[in-house]
Amino acid sequence: MIVEFASWLDKLTPPAPATPPMRPSRYVVVSRRAENSDTVTLLLRPVDHPIPTPLPGQFTMLYAYGVGEVPVSISGISDAVDPRDQVLVHTIRAVGAVTRALCEVFPGDMLGVRGPFGTDWHVAGADGRDMLIVAGGIGLAPLRPVLLTALALRARYDRVVLLAGARSPADLIFSRELDIWRSRGADVRVTVDHGHDRWAGRVGLVTELIGDAIADPAGTAAFVCGPEIMMRLAAETLVTCGVPAAGIRVSLERNMRCGTALCGHCQLGPLLLCRDGPVVGYDQAAPLVAIEEL
Amino acid sequence: MDATTGFPVPRLIDIEGLGDLFEVLVSEGYHVIGPVVQDGAIVLRELTSPAELPFGWGVRLEPGGYQLRRREDAAVFGHAAGPQSWKRFLHPPRERLWSADRTPEGFEISAAEDEPPQYAFLGVRPCDLRAIGLQDRVLAHPASRYAGRRAGVFIVAVNCTEPGETCFCASMNAGPGAGPGFDLALTELIDEAGHRFLVDVSSEAGADIITRVDSEGADDKTVRRARSAVELAAGRMGRHLDGGGLRELMADSYRAARWDEVASRCLTCGNCTLACPTCFCTTVQDSTDLTGEHAERWERWDSCFDLDFSYLHGGSVRPSAASRYRQWLTHKLGSWHDQFGSSGCVGCGRCIVWCPVGIDLTEEVKALRAEHEQEAMAQAAAGEGTGDGWPARAGDLVKEKS
Numbered sequence: 001m002i003v004e005f006a007s008w009l010d011k012l013t014p015p016a017p018a019t020p021p022m023r024p025s026r027y028v029v030v031s032r033r034a035e036n037s038d039t040v041t042l043l044l045r046p047v048d049h050p051i052p053t054p055l056p057g058q059f060t061m062l063y064a065y066g067v068g069e070v071p072v073s074i075s076g077i078s079d080a081v082d083p084r085d086q087v088l089v090h091t092i093r094a095v096g097a098v099t100r101a102l103c104e105v106f107p108g109d110m111l112g113v114r115g116p117f118g119t120d121w122h123v124a125g126a127d128g129r130d131m132l133i134v135a136g137g138i139g140l141a142p143l144r145p146v147l148l149t150a151l152a153l154r155a156r157y158d159r160v161v162l163l164a165g166a167r168s169p170a171d172l173i174f175s176r177e178l179d180i181w182r183s184r185g186a187d188v189r190v191t192v193d194h195g196h197d198r199w200a201g202r203v204g205l206v207t208e209l210i211g212d213a214i215a216d217p218a219g220t221a222a223f224v225c226g227p228e229i230m231m232r233l234a235a236e237t238l239v240t241c242g243v244p245a246a247g248i249r250v251s252l253e254r255n256m257r258c259g260t261a262l263c264g265h266c267q268l269g270p271l272l273l274c275r276d277g278p279v280v281g282y283d284q285a286a287p288l289v290a291i292e293e294l
Numbered sequence: 295m296d297a298t299t300g301f302p303v304p305r306l307i308d309i310e311g312l313g314d315l316f317e318v319l320v321s322e323g324y325h326v327i328g329p330v331v332q333d334g335a336i337v338l339r340e341l342t343s344p345a346e347l348p349f350g351w352g353v354r355l356e357p358g359g360y361q362l363r364r365r366e367d368a369a370v371f372g373h374a375a376g377p378q379s380w381k382r383f384l385h386p387p388r389e390r391l392w393s394a395d396r397t398p399e400g401f402e403i404s405a406a407e408d409e410p411p412q413y414a415f416l417g418v419r420p421c422d423l424r425a426i427g428l429q430d431r432v433l434a435h436p437a438s439r440y441a442g443r444r445a446g447v448f449i450v451a452v453n454c455t456e457p458g459e460t461c462f463c464a465s466m467n468a469g470p471g472a473g474p475g476f477d478l479a480l481t482e483l484i485d486e487a488g489h490r491f492l493v494d495v496s497s498e499a500g501a502d503i504i505t506r507v508d509s510e511g512a513d514d515k516t517v518r519r520a521r522s523a524v525e526l527a528a529g530r531m532g533r534h535l536d537g538g539g540l541r542e543l544m545a546d547s548y549r550a551a552r553w554d555e556v557a558s559r560c561l562t563c564g565n566c567t568l569a570c571p572t573c574f575c576t577t578v579q580d581s582t583d584l585t586g587e588h589a590e591r592w593e594r595w596d597s598c599f600d601l602d603f604s605y606l607h608g609g610s611v612r613p614s615a616a617s618r619y620r621q622w623l624t625h626k627l628g629s630w631h632d633q634f635g636s637s638g639c640v641g642c643g644r645c646i647v648w649c650p651v652g653i654d655l656t657e658e659v660k661a662l663r664a665e666h667e668q669e670a671m672a673q674a675a676a677g678e679g680t681g682d683g684w685p686a687r688a689g690d691l692v693k694e695k696s
Contacts, residue, residue, distance in 0.1 A: 022391050023405055047400070065394065065401050066582035066589040095607035110400025254611065255604050257577050261633075262433060263596070264575030265603060267625065269545075270632030291548045293617030 022258070024063045024112025025051055027088065029105045035091060035173040039138060040103045041075060044088040044111060053078050053086055054116030056123055056145035057251060057279040061259050062090060063112030064101035071256040072102075073142035073278070074116070077149060088113065091141035091173060117259035119279045121249055123149045126221035130159040132213060132243075134234045136206055136226020140164050140173055142251050142278075143225050151184045161187045161213045165206030165226070168192050169199050189213065206230065210237045217242030224282075225251040232289055235282045248282035252289070269294055304517055305493040305509035312370070312491060314507040315450070315478075316344040316416065322503070324414035324448055327383060329376065334362060336376040338383075341416065348373060355458040355532070355643065357652030367484045371417055374458030375642040379422055379571030380415055381429060384443050387595045391578065394589040401589070410439070414448040418476065420469030421461075421642040423451050425571030427475050431634050432574050448499060451476035455523040459532035460643030462656060466537060468640040470527040478504060481520040492520040533643060535656045536663065540637065543659075543666055544628025548620070552661045557616035559651050564597030566645035566653075567622065572638050575603070598622050623658060 027044035034040050054060060054074045063069040076089025094103040105111065123146055131150050135143045143162075150160045162181065166172040169192055182188050189209050191202040202209070207230070214220055220243045224234045231250045238248050252273055257263040259274045266273040269288045271280070288294060307315065319326050328341045331348045341347070352365040353373045365372050394401045418426070426449075433440040454463070454470035463469030472479045477500030481492040492512055495501050512520075567573040577596035582589045596603060598621045604611035612618050630638030639655070646654045 023403055026400060026403070028400070063580075065396070066580065066586060068580040069578070069591075099607075112394075112401075112403070253606060255606055257596075260435075262435075262438075262574075263577065264598065265577070265596070267621070267629070269548075269624075270629040272633060293612045293614055294548065294621075 022114070022260075024061070024069075024114050025049060027111050027113045029107050029109045029111065030087070031107055032105060035175075036171055038095075038103070039091060039093040039173055041089065041091045042102070042105065042111075043076075044090070044113065046084065046086055047110065050083045050086045051088075051113055051115055053080075053083070054088070055120035056149055057121035057142060058116040058118050059142075059256075059259075059278060060088070060090070060113050060115030060117065061256070062092070062098075062102055063114070064098055064105075065110070065112070067101040068098040069112070069114075070096075070098045070102070071117070071259065071274070073251065075141040075144045077145045089145075091138070091144070093138045114259060117274050118277055121146050121223055121251075121279050126150075126223075127156050129157065129247075130214075130216055130220045131157045131161065132210075132220050132222045132238075133160075133162045134206060134210065134222060134224045134226070134238075135162070135164045136230040136234075137166055137171065138173065139224075139226030139230070139251070143223055144174060146223050147181060147186060151181065151186060154185045158219070159187060159215060160185060162189070163206050163209045163213055164188070164190050165209075165230070166190075166192050168194050169196060169201070187213075205233075207233045207237050210234065211241060214238075214241050214243065218244065220247060222248040224248060228252070228289060235286070239282075245283040245286060246281050249279055250282055250285050251278045252280060252285060253278065304512040304520075305495070305504055306512045306516060307491050307493055307507060307509045309489055311507055311509055312347075312480075313344040315503070316341065318503055318506045319414040319416070319448065322414075322448075323412055325411050326414045326416055327380075328416035329371075329373070331362065335360060336362070336373050338376070338378045338380065347417075352456070353458060355460045355647050357460065357646050357654050358649055359652070360647050368489060369456075369482055369484060371419075371452040371480070371482050372456050374454075374456070374461055375419055375421060375571075375644055377569055377644070377648060379569070379642075379644070380418060380426055381571055381574070383413055383415075384426065384447070385429060385433060385440055385574060389439070389593045391591045391593050393591075396587045406439075410443040410446070412446045413443070414450065416450045417480075418449050418451045418472075419642070420451065420454055420472040421463040421466075421640040422571050423449065423472050423475050424463075424466075424468035424640045425642070427473070428572045428634070428636065428638060428640070429574055431636070448503070449476045449478075451479040453479055453481040453520075453524045455482060455527050457527050457531050458643060460646040460654075461531050461641065462533040462535045462643060463641035464528040464531050465533075465535040465656075466637060466639055466641035468642075471524045476500070481524060483516065483520055483523070485519070487516070490516075492517060531641075533641075533646070533654070533656045535639075535641065535659055537637070540627045540659070541629075541631040543663060544624040546666055547662045548624070550662055550665050552658065552665055553616040553620045555661070556619050556653060556658055557614065559653055560599075560615050560619050561650060562599040562601075562615045562618055563650060564599040565648045565650060567597040567599060568595065569644040569648040570626075571640065571642060571644065572626075573597075577603075598625070623655070627659065 026047040031043040059071045059073040061069045072090045075091035078087045080086045094100040195203045254266040256266045261272045261275040326341045329336045330346045347370045350368045352363045354361040390406045394403045451472035477497040479494040575596045576593045579592045626638040
């Protein structure tokens with residue numbers, strides 16, 4: 001009996017992860033920019049010891065005093081050399097009590113931040129390839145740092161294409177930046193589900209733009225974020241176009257409470273998305289998101 | 295001294311010795327937690343005297359049923375697992391994580407700084423010892439509050455000689471003999487030589503404590519008798535679970551029809567997750583006092599059967615009872631392997647006993663296996679591939695993870 005247990009015990013000696021930080025660091029809001037009627041972009045500076053600077057795709061837990069905490073992906077990059085000059089950028093859509101409180105802050109207000117948590121987009125994996133970014137609605141926020149990284153290192157990529165979809169022109173986020181991105185070498189194509197009289201742009205689903213945006217399927221690295229059904233359709237379209245599933249990365253979302261693989265909420269089959277995600281390869285995600293109510 | 299372990303060879307103590315053991319632990323500053331009869335069940339709480347132990351009490355177990363019964367002898371540990379487990383002490387149902395106070399510039403956060411109590415657990419059954427090991431794997435990150443509480447615990451295990459009607463620890467390789475992780479392990483013996491406990495020692499701390507208890511060396515015959523009582527218990531499990539390939543079975547069963555069948559009985563009350571000694575899920579609650587000057591964050595047990603557990607803006611990911619039962623069972627027996635390297639089930643049978651409608655995990659697995667085999671045969675006949683499970687372990691799949 002003891003011998004059998006011993007082999008079991010061997011398996012139980014994992015490399016222990018670093019201390020899970022359950023206590024937020026305090027940050028102060030330095031700017032608040034309204035993106036549209038329900039979405040704002042906040043810039044935060046550390047008051048206490050700053051958290052390690054997040055990578056594109058990672059998320060933090062943002063705390064509104066007395067209201068609660070929610071996971072939010074970072075939507076910008078901080079290149080500060082001194083961590084005290086760190087600026088965290090988050091773009092938040094008001095959908096519940098906590099996100100509403102976070103959207104209603106003013107410069108000078110204080111928030112709590114834990115993190116960074118999870119996997120990143122692994123932008124370096126796209127070096128030397130065509131970069132195709134497919135975003136739906138608020139899904140553009142976690143992808144913005146991918147695009148900014150690509151534009152900062154523009155020569156490393158052959159083509160940099162952003163396909164952005166929104167429900168209506170008024171729901172678009174970062175609309176003031178689209179032309180700046182274009183001028184810096186990105187091919188930006190926008191579509192909306194429903195236009196209006198003054199909308200001269202495209203109307204239709206973002207997935208319909210994919211076929212035309214691909215030049216070299218095997219040499220394309222795709223980054224996809226949006227509602228889960230949109231990511232599935234986009235990824236399946238990409239696969240149909242010849243992009244290998246392993247070359248497609250998606251950012252999945254589940255309820256998250258701790259960010260440290262301790263609370264059990266963010267399970268998606270074998271994955272704990274706060275640790276094994278949120279960004280995963282579509283080869284890994286496909287069989288999981290295909291199961292209803294998983 | 296045993297040459298191989300370096301710890302004393304098994305000792306023998308009597309009922310008075312058990313009392314001595316309790317006194318020595320108390321004198322060392324331990325809060326001694328053990329089984330007591332309370333509210334019609336054998337529960338775990340701090341003992342004020344060894345006389346509180348459930349002398350002469352046994353239990354009758356069935357799916358959805360638990361009853362105390364009087365034993366014909368005065369056995370102290372002649373009962374199977376009760377409604378509670380030790381996670382209540384190591385991973386408490388409610389715990390304050392920190393508090394915050396308003397300041398002119400915003401707020402200030404103070405950690406909860408209460409010292410963890412020093413526990414001695416008296417009477418940890420092998421299934422529960424294994425369960426503590428499984429929770430260690432999940433929760434004992436360095437400097438976590440769990441690790442702080444866990445580090446100082448002195449464990450007196452009890453080898454099981456009387457499994458209950460719903461027990462299947464032998465199937466899960468979690469008993470009836472205690473695995474590693476105890477300081478002392480008792481085997482209760484009641485025979486013509488009297489009421490005695492064989493004591494195995496497996497740590498320095500255990501060796502130190504037992505030398506201060508009045509004991510004698512155990513003769514070979516008594517040791518053999520104790521070992522054989524534990525071995526015999528393996529053959530008297532009330533339930534059996536075919537443990538082979540459970541991870542694969544679960545991964546292949548996501549679209550099984552059985553989930554709808556079990557959901558027609560499951561009340562999604564979450565009792566199984568509260569009674570389960572390894573279920574670890576928690577949620578946090580943020581609150582303020584009426585003035586808004588003081589805020590707190592509390593952690594409390596949560597259950598994957600709760601509709602809110604999977605809530606994302608817009609609704610729950612798992613609205614149906616079938617998907618929530620599936621989440622629980624496939625995690626416990628399947629994806630636990632992917633996440634934590636072993637099964638999450640120890641075969642204690644609590645989920646069967648404390649299910650108000652008597653859903654029996656071992657029956658559900660049997661039904662899933664039968665359905666899977668039927669499906670595989672049908673697919674083989676049709677010349678198709680089998681299963682819709684994920685391709686490999688999570689650890690292998692997350693390639694870019696640093």
